[in-house]
Amino acid sequence: MAFAGGIGENSPLIRKMILKGMGFLGLDLDLTRNEGTGAQDCLLSSKASNVDVVLVHTNEELMIAREALALWQKGIPAGQTRAGGNK
Numbered sequence: 001m002a003f004a005g006g007i008g009e010n011s012p013l014i015r016k017m018i019l020k021g022m023g024f025l026g027l028d029l030d031l032t033r034n035e036g037t038g039a040q041d042c043l044l045s046s047k048a049s050n051v052d053v054v055l056v057h058t059n060e061e062l063m064i065a066r067e068a069l070a071l072w073q074k075g076i077p078a079g080q081t082r083a084g085g086n087k
Contacts, residue, residue, distance in 0.1 A: 001054075003044070004055070008055070015055075026049065027053065
């Protein structure tokens, strides 16, 4: 399981609430790791967990800008998808 984006990256409480009750999957959240995340991608699950829980920092704005530039360079008009369909 991975957490990313604004809430996933910045809210230990939300992550904890989402994962609550998932022990049946073998998931064990390390509460210290969950509370102490910084600017680095990291593992949030404990060593005893059968399921990895990771925090992955993202930059959605950069990805959107790259995608828009690629479409513009291909000459695809605004409002159309790569497949040529209208939005």
